[in-house]
Amino acid sequence: MSAVSLLICDDSSLARKQLLRSLPAAWQLDIHQAAGGVEALERIRKGGVDLLLLDLTMPDMDGYQVLAQLRDEGLDCKVIVVSADIQEEAVRRVLELGALAFIRKPADPVHLRQTLASLGMIGTELPMLGQRDAGDMVGFRDAVREVVNVAMGRAAALLARVLGVFVQLPIPNVNMLEVGELHMALADAAQGDKLTAVCQGYIGGGIAGEALLIFHDSEVADMARLMRADDYRELEMLLDLSSLLISACLSGIADQIDVVFSQGHPQVLGQHASIEELIRLNRERWKSTLAVEISYSLEGHDIHFDLLLLFTEDSVELLSRKLAYLMD
Template sequence: MSHNKTVLICDDSRLVHRAIQKFFGEFIDVTLYFADNGKQALDCLAENDIDVMFLDLTMPVLDGFGVLQQLPVNQYPTRTIVLSADVQQQAIERCVDAGANYFLAKPFSKQQLSATLKKLGVVLNNKEQPVSLAVDQNSNKTPDESDYLYQFKEVANIALGKGAAIISDHCGEFITMPLPNVAMLGAGDLEMMISNQIQRPDSTPIAQRFVGGGIHGEALVCLYGQDITLFGNRLGFSTFNGKHSEVMTDIANLMVSSFLVSLSEQMNIPFSIRQPICLEEYMVRGCSETANNDLFTIEYSYQSENLDMACDVLFMMENESTRVIKRFMETLS
């Protein structure tokens, strides 16, 4: 293609927007468009001839799967590169079956972007002038580089996707996963959140401590649904002497450890985890009353697509852990 290249970046992560923008900044005759969700992407595709679209899967309003299902919206032959932290084999296959040209897992490198575009026959010319940018209506919303909470959300999203892939490979089920929530929470908010999860009549709360590289914390896993035992059996867990609680703790341990394995790879910090235990309400009642400071939290959920089984996971880390995370995020800036 010798004409001016048009590229659409559809991702709710402003970090991804900046990373791809920086990559194309090395070339001339490239016009970039930006979208934060699938609906914005479809509107852009309907109004512009886009050569290449980078498409995230997990987004608000309309996700990447929804975009692929509604394509094409015009006659222009747009090439689609899926960029996603959801690296489940079933997710990759669904994207290809829906018409995506290529699947690239997060985090991605400059070399991977170059190789993928080359495979798709997209020829770029080295720049002698700045890249042309289309109007990005959300440019004023771009967070500051020092916003470690926003940056760590992308790290957590990648860990979440790899964790889902591990679980999916074990049980043969597609796992749906929304974006994780990363925030500093005070004692009152934490107590209310924990209380809401534990008081669910169909929920089984399980706690598990973890430590590594100066990070100390605890994970709270709440499992619910009618197919928990079936889900456990598919994972290879079985009851011992009829103890249903053992299957629950085994599942919770996998939910926590699969996330921490990916987090460990990204942060280069080995984590060790203690044996998970099932909680009763009296064991956590008032537990947050002794906390004087806000806690660093990561909240996410997994849900089986075909089984009645889901779980909510809440990681809580102490103040010293926050300083370690901040130092790590500074190395990525």
Template sequence: MKVLICDDSKVARKSIEHALPKSWDIEVRFAENGQEALDLVEQGLVELLFLDLTMPVMDGFEVLQNIKEKQLDCLTIVVSGDIQEESQRRVEKLGALGFIKKPIVSEELHDVLERYGLIRELLPGNHQRKKTKTEHIEPTDILKEVSNIALGDAAKLLGGMLGSFIQLPVPDVAKRPYNTLINELHDENIRVNMVSEGFVGNAIAGEAILCVDNRTLNDLPSKLSDYHGYEFKDDSRSVLLDVASTLIAAFLKRFSSQLDLELNISQPAFLGMSETVNNVFKEDVKDKEVLIITIDYEIPDYHLNCDLYVIFTEASIAALEERAGYFIDE
């Protein structure tokens, strides 16, 4: 059987291949985005596709849509950190056989394969499938995949709060000076509203910041009122604190649990309201090197967006990378 694993994460590709039955007589290929996967499917090189949803170039929803519209001969199992109920309904409508939540568990994968009669052509028990060449994985690759899974949990809670589907981005994870983030955000014509929550534990410390523009801030109370049937009036500040607390706590809880961390999280506090970015950040942190996880959430139904920045201090980077490094050889 011709099998394709499509995921932009090296870690996810390796994990899925590792979870496949060792004595299964299959030929495994890899794709890093949906367009690469679709090209291989159209060439007749794929019979079974393991498909991520959140990817650059072309996401998993688009791949499924193309397979359905073009009536391509390919079975698809979605493996994703996007656990929103709406996402699962969408992939089912688009013809996916099943949905498996990340991080993948071998037993769950085997159950899905057996349920649909895909476990066939098993080789003798003493035979193991030839492994493909291992890709080099850095601690940052681990942290990116951990972040991808964590943002799925956060999006599910935010979607429940707003009664809407959340468009998940590909998280960006990078070590860089703090001032590069400030320069990217800075625009004298844009006023931002920021809520911050600090966190500390296991020699790791940092700050999570939720940033929304004035339009999004002003629209949030009415949007919540429409969904919950309760009038939030014009208390935008209170609503922003609630949204920030939900998103930040959900992300950090899932992020830390995957790395076996115990992080204590502070109460949310306003970092700046209707301010320019340069007026929010202190001068003494601007030249520090930090590790920044950037997540741009989009809420298409409301035409709203918010940006979450999880910033680990310079002193935390080594400890965080050491934790991530434990997973590289697994």
């Protein structure tokens, strides 16, 4: 039996590594990898690709666009979407665009094997023993970005159910920032608008930090309407939304690195405040930090808000140890 030509398309080297580890070791494969949608399409156009394992959230060309292009060009290639975006609407859209199946990240080897068997790609008798070579080591920032990507996908699915909307997910931005650089990053997010920020501390397994959810005041009233907040104050609505999003995101991270985070009570850092005031109030706490920025947008609404996960400098080494088994 000839080898199956498999193309894995994901901008995260960790995600590609996890997929390789999840594939049945005895399956005869000719494996190719692409770090983005444009690269994947170029490879498929050359012919000979039997199966594409496709991510959705990518910088140059997302998975939805790849699926649409495959359909429009009539390119013959089976597609299974493997994504952290587990919103029901995301699943519906990719199947409508021609994907044969949807698998949530990180891919469970048993579920992946069952899916491949149901599509006739492998036989049900194929053993799962052994582990496929997963390639080079993964960098720390890439590992953090992919772990957060999975977590924010779970949080978005919860938010989508609560609000009845489709949440557009970004690629998380991961950086080590000094307080001045953090100031600039927040100022860029603000773009001159007045802000209300809710902060919630967390700690677990020696890893500590603060989650900061930033709302633009011009969008708070629209968010309140979506939350059906007529019967309680906007501030309470922001605290409820912050607790929901931050808890879901931290829980998603904790599950992947095997820790349990304890969370403090959400606090309003500044209401109708400028970014300069927020920085002045918190300069001592944010001297140096591993900063993860997630910018959520709600489709069909002019609503955007930023979630910042600020890990203390002392937490970076511990976090790196927790991620080591993923990175090797």
